[in-house]
Amino acid sequence: MRVLGINAVFHDPAAALVVDGQIVAAAEEERFSRRKHGKRPVPFSTWEVPELSARWCLRQAGLEPEDLDAVAYSYDPTLAPALGQDITADGWEGMRTLYAWRAPLFLQTALPGLEPSSVHFVPHHLAHAASAHLAAPYASSAVLVLDGRGERASHVAGRSVGGDLDVLASQLLPHSLGLFYEEATEHLGFLRSSDEYKVMALASYGQPVHLEEMRRLVRTTGDGGFVVEPIEWGAFAKRVPYRAGSAEWDAQHANLAATVQVRLEEVLLELAAWLHHQTGERALTMAGGVALNCVANSRLAAESAFDHIWVQPAAGDAGTALGAALHVAHALGDSVGPMRTAALGSSFTDDEIEAWLITARIDYERPPDIAEAAAEVLAADGVVAWFQGRSEFGPRALGHRSLSAHPGHARNLERLNDVKGREQFRPVAPMVLLDRAAEIFEGPIPSPYMLFTHTVRPEWLDRIPAVIHVDKSARVQTVDPVEEPLVARMLEGFARRTGVPVVVNTSLNTAGRPMVDDPRDALECFGSAPVDALALGPFMIRRPGAR
Numbered sequence: 001m002r003v004l005g006i007n008a009v010f011h012d013p014a015a016a017l018v019v020d021g022q023i024v025a026a027a028e029e030e031r032f033s034r035r036k037h038g039k040r041p042v043p044f045s046t047w048e049v050p051e052l053s054a055r056w057c058l059r060q061a062g063l064e065p066e067d068l069d070a071v072a073y074s075y076d077p078t079l080a081p082a083l084g085q086d087i088t089a090d091g092w093e094g095m096r097t098l099y100a101w102r103a104p105l106f107l108q109t110a111l112p113g114l115e116p117s118s119v120h121f122v123p124h125h126l127a128h129a130a131s132a133h134l135a136a137p138y139a140s141s142a143v144l145v146l147d148g149r150g151e152r153a154s155h156v157a158g159r160s161v162g163g164d165l166d167v168l169a170s171q172l173l174p175h176s177l178g179l180f181y182e183e184a185t186e187h188l189g190f191l192r193s194s195d196e197y198k199v200m201a202l203a204s205y206g207q208p209v210h211l212e213e214m215r216r217l218v219r220t221t222g223d224g225g226f227v228v229e230p231i232e233w234g235a236f237a238k239r240v241p242y243r244a245g246s247a248e249w250d251a252q253h254a255n256l257a258a259t260v261q262v263r264l265e266e267v268l269l270e271l272a273a274w275l276h277h278q279t280g281e282r283a284l285t286m287a288g289g290v291a292l293n294c295v296a297n298s299r300l301a302a303e304s305a306f307d308h309i310w311v312q313p314a315a316g317d318a319g320t321a322l323g324a325a326l327h328v329a330h331a332l333g334d335s336v337g338p339m340r341t342a343a344l345g346s347s348f349t350d351d352e353i354e355a356w357l358i359t360a361r362i363d364y365e366r367p368p369d370i371a372e373a374a375a376e377v378l379a380a381d382g383v384v385a386w387f388q389g390r391s392e393f394g395p396r397a398l399g400h401r402s403l404s405a406h407p408g409h410a411r412n413l414e415r416l417n418d419v420k421g422r423e424q425f426r427p428v429a430p431m432v433l434l435d436r437a438a439e440i441f442e443g444p445i446p447s448p449y450m451l452f453t454h455t456v457r458p459e460w461l462d463r464i465p466a467v468i469h470v471d472k473s474a475r476v477q478t479v480d481p482v483e484e485p486l487v488a489r490m491l492e493g494f495a496r497r498t499g500v501p502v503v504v505n506t507s508l509n510t511a512g513r514p515m516v517d518d519p520r521d522a523l524e525c526f527g528s529a530p531v532d533a534l535a536l537g538p539f540m541i542r543r544p545g546a547r
């Protein structure tokens with residue numbers, strides 16, 4: 001079966017293609033449209049479908065829209081509130097529902113040849129759930145999905161056996177842990193449904209001084225669900241107005257961020273305990289935007305009764321494109337294989353890349369081994385833009401579209417945040433060779449998708465200061481030479497020169513822009529940011545006069 005998955009309703013529009021149960025391609029629309037998050041999550045943008053990523057998915061498999069057996073759309077308007085029955089304060093619910101109903105026609109317009117009757121509406125949280133339990137490497141698992149909202153709910157908890165999900169609990173709106181965190185994000189002066197990870201970073205600078213009060217406002221109900229009372233955010237800290245790229249915050253704001261973060265972690269632990277008790281499963285699979293909270297994920301890994309925590313790397317709404325496609329493929333009888341990598345996006349041949357370089361009339365060389373050449377620049381304390389293989393699906397750079405630097409110099413954090421034009425309280429993350437990870441970091445290992453935080457062992461604190469957050473944690477990506485031979489070779493080359501098997505890794509983009517996707521994006525980024533070298537496929541482009 002050829003199933004195209006589509007996420008279009010709220011934010012992070014994306015497309016994914018599953019052929020005979022195997023994931024062939026998945027990509028966010030923003031990588032093609034160059035508009036961060038694809039669109040703003042307003043109801044009147046519901047009609048916009050991810051036509052560029054959908055077309056790319058089809059091209060990747062040599063398919064035309066008429067070749068599709070099914071299209072899976074990750075929202076089910078039959079479950080949405082009736083017209084005029086607003087479940088949120090925005091007053092636009094009816095328009096969102098109407099546009100979702102019309103989605104098959106919008107898709108047909110965007111992709112001529114697509115058959116509107118082939119569109120299956122997949123309930124939003126079942127799509128999130130499928131992106132976890134059908135993509136994870138377990139025959140059965142407990143499943144937990146938490147986000148801002150779907151049709152009427154903000155959560156689903158269940159058990160998957162052989163790919164069939166048995167729903168055990170679902171929390172209806174207005175109670176939503178995702179919206180709780182989004183509201184805090186907005187109050188703290190960041191962009192909601194976009195910058196939640198900044199709140200998580202800010203939390204490390206504060207103390208959860210309002211925890212007792214927050215425990216009264218946000219609490220589990222003992223039946224797998226929870227309550228979030230209306231919150232007067234101004235009672236905790238003065239509102240900070242939103243300004244792109246910066247925010248003025250003080251200890252009050254950091255304390256509020258810490259309170260929200262810790263309460264979220266506590267509630268997740270309680271929900272996981274209930275789910276473990278109900279299912280007796282050893283593995284917990286997770287998706288939904290809340291599952292991108294790597295600090296909370298680490299507490300679940302350390303403190304919950306589950307032996308394994310597996311989080312969909314594209315846990316936000318983009319991942320519902322993949323989940324919806326997997327859900328429909330499974331329902332149509334395909335045996336759906338586990339996801340082995342997040343590198344599901346665009347890639348380019350050496351010839352294609354070289355053609356871009358020739359067009360740009362830029363000096364380049366082709367070293368015998370690009371991994372060794374990059375390691376050399378990094379060891380000399382240069383910043384390297386690293387563009388290799390297929391781009392990543394999901395918000396994390398995992399060694400395919402990365403910006404790298406030496407972790408041994410504390411000022412490299414500031415340097416990279418300057419390159420990217422972003423707030424100085426934001427940490428950058430380490431990538432580390434898998435077989436060396438445990439001697440440096442404590443926490444879930446392997447951690448190939450950067451979805452957990454780790455504690456840095458004391459003897460390494462002085463050796464990798466650039467990747468250590470204020471609370472002495474680091475969000476690690478472990479690199480397995482079998483899965484990622486080129487990245488591993490770069491790390492080995494760096495370790496040979498410096499004795500440190502760790503490199504700084506942050507996404508290859510500048511503030512407010514989507515991650516670099518194609519060679520032209522890479523050249524534009526290189527042209528405008530103080531990067532010393534660009535490793536573009538097998539080619540090396542060096543900044544004149546750089547180290």
Ligand SMILES: [Fe+2]
Nearest residue numbers: 147149288317
């Ligand atoms: Fe969602």
